[in-house]
Amino acid sequence: MNEQLIKVNGINICADSFGKPDHPAILLIMGAQSSLIWWEEEFCQRLVDAGRFIIRYDNRDVGRSTTYEPGQPGYTFEDMADDAIRVLDAYKIEQAHIIGMSMGGMLTQMIALRHPERVKTITLVSTSNFAPRLPPMEESVIEFFSNMGAIDWTNKQSVVEFAINRSKILVGSKHVFDEKSIGALAEKEFVRSNNIASMGNHALLAGGESYLVRTSEIIAPTLIVHGTEDPIIPYKHGENLANEIPDAVLLTLEGTGHELHYDDWDKIITSISKHTSISN
16 A cells, blocks of 8 residues: 545545556546545455556545535535546556446546546446436435434444444345454544545535436446445446446346445456456
């Protein structure tokens, strides 16, 4: 791990990297309310072992990047998409393979349309273009997130319990829930966060609509990874992306929820390694 604070346009973006900078670069973009640590170090190292240079970073309002007052995010999804390019600029990388999970996958689609010259391939994990006809998230998930106001964000145990319970409702039936591992990551996130309560700002963001209706215009080679039991972004969203993006490849994870579960890593990393061997 080689962490650095990128200062640009009045904001700070915390990033770190793994591997050799002269290897093909992969930029990892995590989902809403989640810092870079949820791209686990072993996952990153396995990609390094496949000959890739890995960069992960904290989006605004999580981890060590710039945070805003809870309820008052001073930026849009377009700004977040451009943050990814700022990270690539800081590492002096002209083109990269972009992998985004959930909200990060939405940002990845925007990057592929907004900055196509900077993208070699994209991988979209548990994400969507949120077309109106697609099924909504499950009621149990909506109910869970509606209770976020009861969390004591100043109390580590309260925040860790929230993260554990969040992950419990997202796991698919195929996998055993690893509470110890999730708890350890949540504790790490609490300790390294500038203002952990600010993570809720991601639910308030605007923008992106003009790009998400243009999914069929994406020209970057695309891999889609989606679990059949995703309760936040149901599997049909992944199927829809595979149908809309020209020549996209769909990796279906049977019995997997909205998660990057350890048991799926071999399959995911093998597919990413093959996909990122493509060069424009």
